Amino acid sequence: MAIIRTDEWLEEDWKRPEAICERLRPYFPGGKPREIYRELLSFGMYKPSAAIEKDVQLLIDSNTWVNMEGIFKKYRGKWNGPDIPIFIFPSAKRTAFLRKAPPQKSGVSYPDKLFLFLPHIEDKKELEALLVHEYHHTCRINVIAKDVRENSLLESMIMEGLAEYAVYHECGENYQAEWCSLYNEKELNHFYKLLLQDNLNKKKTEKEHDRLLFGGNGIPRLLGYCYGYFLVKKYYQSHRFTIESSFKIIGNSFIF
Secondary structure: OEEOOHHHHHHHHOOOHHHHHHHOHHHOOOOOHHHHHHHHHOOOEOOOOHHHHHHHHHHHHOOHHHHHHHHHHHHHHHHOOOOOEEEEEEEOOOOHHHOOOOOOOEEEEOOOOEEEEEOOOOOHHHHHHHHHHHHHHHHHHHHHOOOHHHOEHHHHHHHHHHHHHHHHHHHOHHHOOHHHHOOOHHHHHHHHHHHHHHHOOOEOOOHHHHHHHHOEOOEOOOHHHHHHHHHHHHHHHHHOOOHHHHOOOOHHHHOO
């Protein structure tokens, strides 16, 4: 199915995101537009504003949908990945406090679909890096064939680490997320013993899972992401796995 032409939806209904989410109902069986929008908001989808209208036009003028189609075809062929629908929408604007920070891109992956939330980005390699990260998630979810709601903290950490390692391999270090270098090895080992070691089996349905993965409330920011990437890097040094094989390496393999 590849890239869904949500640019046409946005031209007509960008001010009414729930109307856009009405068109998404076939992809969320049983979901209501308001529920779908609330879920996508939590992952970085936009809220209507005058600035968003400009972003929509910039995304259209820069051929974002066509460019992303080519990127997706490249990796679907390279990784023999699933043919899924991909939806592109503007990303949420930063708060006034953070307005001078770089614009944020984000996404969310499902077994059968993928959403990308974008500011206007001139560097096409940035688009590729986001697609690589999110599509790696989808490929791994499909190969492992397990409900992600059953994921342990360890599996969630490894998923993020592997996806960002794929970005490093395919796009280069300059296109990796900033969280890859938030903490040094000494700090990570300290946090592991203090916070992560006894909680690796926490399920995604447990509050502690997300608290340790994302950080906050006394937990270092994005701790699970950072330690997951650290584990993947260490594992690669001794195993030299390929991206294609990384879809099926079980999470426990990375603890040594």
